[in-house]
Amino acid sequence: MNSEVSIISRSPKETIEFGKSLVQDARGGEVFALIGELGAGKTQIVKGAAIALGIEAEVTSPTFNIVHCYEAKNKTLYHIDLYRIEKLEGSLRLYIEEILHSKEICFIEWPGSIEQLLPPWTQYWQISIISENERKIIRLR
Template sequence: MEITYTQNEISEVAEQILTASASNIFLLYGEMGVGKTTLIKEIVRQLGVLELSGSPSFSIVNEYEAKDGVVYHFDFYRITNIEEAYDIGVEDYFYSGNFIFIEWPEKIIELLPESANSIYIIKNNNGSRTLKLMPVK
């Protein structure tokens, strides 16, 4: 699925992603400032999360209470080696059955579950974004 959208259309994009996804794990790829965190915030809002915080850049993971369980939001931008991911028990999170959103997944590529959706976002010259969702096959 490929979608070009503006900030005003992010609610519809989030809904389409949730509808098209076969997995509850999402890997988000894109440059700094492309809107990964903004998209995640909207998706988790649609999952029933009422209290949101920013990107977990400093804490690595944020945990949100949703109406049907827990949602985890990882940001691996600041990790310097794979051991940091092991130290927080990242694999336990991946197999918890909860919704998981991962920014900068390329930093832990060898740990990523195969059963994850990949989302690639690029910023276009006119300020819109183009998103490619590659769901699990």
């Protein structure tokens, strides 16, 4: 996938389908940084990834838990939400660094507070609200 990818999602279902496509060829170790305002559809993308990986659990935003871990048959998906985190310190920082460098698939919402920790292979995706149901999704790098 090159850095010029840009799509328009016209429904939550299409945003979920986009999430499925992100992990279609995943081998493990992928890191996806999702950037966008509240309600842009970041969690919908993670829901799609979980469906594609065969995860049956309900995917919800880990805003208060910070990290959700979902087990699939042969892969693990981590969903990290740093909306409430200004500075990552201590054992939480170590835990997230461990996840980022594992062989598992990781999606991070609100990655700004840990940008310096993100591995060089991180895919950055910007999700922008166009209208109630439309989103523009752009790969930044």
